[in-house]
Amino acid sequence: MSATLVSQVAQMARRSILQTLRQPAMVIPPIVFPLLLMAINVGGLDAATKIPGFPADSYLDFAIAVPFVQGALFAAINAGSSLARDVETGFLKRLAMTPMQRAALLLGNLSGVMVVSFFSACIYIAAGFIAGMDFAAGAAGIPALLALAVLIALGFASVGAYIGLRSGSGEAVQGFFPLLFVALFLSSMSLPRPLIEQDWFRAIATWNPVSYLLEGVRSFVITGWDGVALARGFGVAAAIAAIAITGASVALRNRLVRT
Amino acid sequence: MSRFLDVTRAVAWRTIHNFVTNPAFFLPSIIFPLFFFTAFAGGLSSVGDVPGFDFPAGYTAFQFVFVLLQASAFGGVFTGFGIAADFEKGFARRLLLAAPNRLGILAGYALAALVRAMLVCALLFAVALATGMRVLGDGVDLFALILLAALVSLTATFFAAGVAFRTRTIQAGPAMQMPVFVVLFLAPVYVPLNLLSGWVETVAKLNPVTALVEGGRDLISGEAFSGLLVYGLALALVALFAVWAVRGLRKAEAAG
Numbered sequence: 001m002s003a004t005l006v007s008q009v010a011q012m013a014r015r016s017i018l019q020t021l022r023q024p025a026m027v028i029p030p031i032v033f034p035l036l037l038m039a040i041n042v043g044g045l046d047a048a049t050k051i052p053g054f055p056a057d058s059y060l061d062f063a064i065a066v067p068f069v070q071g072a073l074f075a076a077i078n079a080g081s082s083l084a085r086d087v088e089t090g091f092l093k094r095l096a097m098t099p100m101q102r103a104a105l106l107l108g109n110l111s112g113v114m115v116v117s118f119f120s121a122c123i124y125i126a127a128g129f130i131a132g133m134d135f136a137a138g139a140a141g142i143p144a145l146l147a148l149a150v151l152i153a154l155g156f157a158s159v160g161a162y163i164g165l166r167s168g169s170g171e172a173v174q175g176f177f178p179l180l181f182v183a184l185f186l187s188s189m190s191l192p193r194p195l196i197e198q199d200w201f202r203a204i205a206t207w208n209p210v211s212y213l214l215e216g217v218r219s220f221v222i223t224g225w226d227g228v229a230l231a232r233g234f235g236v237a238a239a240i241a242a243i244a245i246t247g248a249s250v251a252l253r254n255r256l257v258r259t
Numbered sequence: 260m261s262r263f264l265d266v267t268r269a270v271a272w273r274t275i276h277n278f279v280t281n282p283a284f285f286l287p288s289i290i291f292p293l294f295f296f297t298a299f300a301g302g303l304s305s306v307g308d309v310p311g312f313d314f315p316a317g318y319t320a321f322q323f324v325f326v327l328l329q330a331s332a333f334g335g336v337f338t339g340f341g342i343a344a345d346f347e348k349g350f351a352r353r354l355l356l357a358a359p360n361r362l363g364i365l366a367g368y369a370l371a372a373l374v375r376a377m378l379v380c381a382l383l384f385a386v387a388l389a390t391g392m393r394v395l396g397d398g399v400d401l402f403a404l405i406l407l408a409a410l411v412s413l414t415a416t417f418f419a420a421g422v423a424f425r426t427r428t429i430q431a432g433p434a435m436q437m438p439v440f441v442v443l444f445l446a447p448v449y450v451p452l453n454l455l456s457g458w459v460e461t462v463a464k465l466n467p468v469t470a471l472v473e474g475g476r477d478l479i480s481g482e483a484f485s486g487l488l489v490y491g492l493a494l495a496l497v498a499l500f501a502v503w504a505v506r507g508l509r510k511a512e513a514a515g
Binding site for chain 1: 295298302308441448450456
């Protein structure tokens with residue numbers, strides 16, 4: 001990366017991080033809502049651990065994976081809304097008049113939500129330990145889990161960026177949130193896939209990439225270092241990020257066309 | 260009285276017309292309950308095999324009652340969004356000026372929310388029965404269940420209307436939605452009360468929504484139903500939040 005590009009990324013990242021941290025609505029919900037939903041589900045579904053074949057003794061160990069993915073959904077909405085606002089306010093058009101590189105603009109803009117995602121992941125891990133989570137992967141697993149959490153957040157934030165740039169409308173980005181929420185619920189979020197009784201639901205959960213993200217995160221807590229689960233988790237997250245960043249770059253190129 | 264009814268009818272007709280003719284309002288109201296029903300009844304059906312889970316009508320019916328009451332409550336919350344949007348657009352202020360009886364405005368919104376809730380209930384019932392849900396209660400039990408859903412819808416409508424009249428901005432959406440979401444999910448959603456554990460069990464025992472959800476489940480499974488407790492509680496909640504909404508309306512009037 002050239003020094004100019006690094007400098008441009010740093011400038012855009014600074015703007016994005018400050019913009020994010022100055023808006024409590026972009027910081028608090030990604031931290032509070034996933035933990036609240038998890039706390040409710042842990043109390044409500046603890047009896048599920050009595051189902052023969054359930055992989056953990058405590059539902060907390062199973063459910064702790066959900067906040068990481070749910071927090072990433074908020075990253076998608078925040079990244080998308082932020083870029084859509086830049087389109088709506090004409091900021092991107094003004095940037096098109098400068099020698100700013102597209103990569104710098106995109107990477108810099110994703111930085112703010114990535115910072116929030118990183119700190120959210122740290123808080124989820126801390127909340128898990130406080131609530132009594134057994135972490136099978138040991139101390140070395142924590143940085144690896146954080147790396148997976150950030151990669152998942154990057155993937156979803158890039159999806160949000162693509163939608164924000166493509167539509168140029170914050171309302172369209174918000175309207176996309178329910179679809180992401182549906183993807184979370186139609187996965188192995190509440191029960192392991194082998195224990196889902198309904199064949200059609202198990203089939204959807206098996207085809208749903210979100211299941212593999214959850215299972216990757218979950219493997220750190222329940223089984224320790226599970227190569228297959230981690231390969232799938234990191235692989236799916238990287239694939240989502242690569243596809244979405246490519247899409248967002250194309251959408252940004254179209255937005256920055258000088259007319 | 261005729262002025263009250265005229266205003267009620269006009270506000271209700273406008274709100275229902277907007278709801279039915281605008282897919283952006285209509286589709287989420289229908290899709291979300293169906294989605295929750297699918298996700299809970301489909302994805303969690305093996306929870307019905309947990310030792311101690313003894314619900315005669317099966318897990319689908321167990322979840323159906325929660326989703327029915329949740330959909331009814333959220334119909335009321337969405338009506339609150341509509342009231343707030345009417346204030347933002349200036350329509351509600353013109354309505355306050357024009358209406359000869361302002362209580363009719365609140366009644367109109369509540370009537371529209373009831374119609375909306377009943378439409379969603381009918382659709383949910385049709386989908387649940389088509390997918391094989393077992394109903395052990397008789398016709399009277401089902402009527403009582405629908406009546407319970409209507410009371411829940413009214414409670415949520417009055418709560419959300421009270422918030423909307425006080426804040427008069429759609430930015431207060433989370434203040435209408437989150438309390439309803441939290442209080443619903445702090446009832447026995449996935450398993451009966453006796454299988455809950457930890458702090459959720461304690462909170463669920465104190466949560467008035469628990470009695471409504473469990474009462475609804477008794478009705479669909481044809482089991483003994485403590486009507487006095489369930490309907491007494493439901494009517495008390497309606498009355499409490501009706502006072503909250505009327506006082507909110509008075510604050511909106513005072514704000515001009």
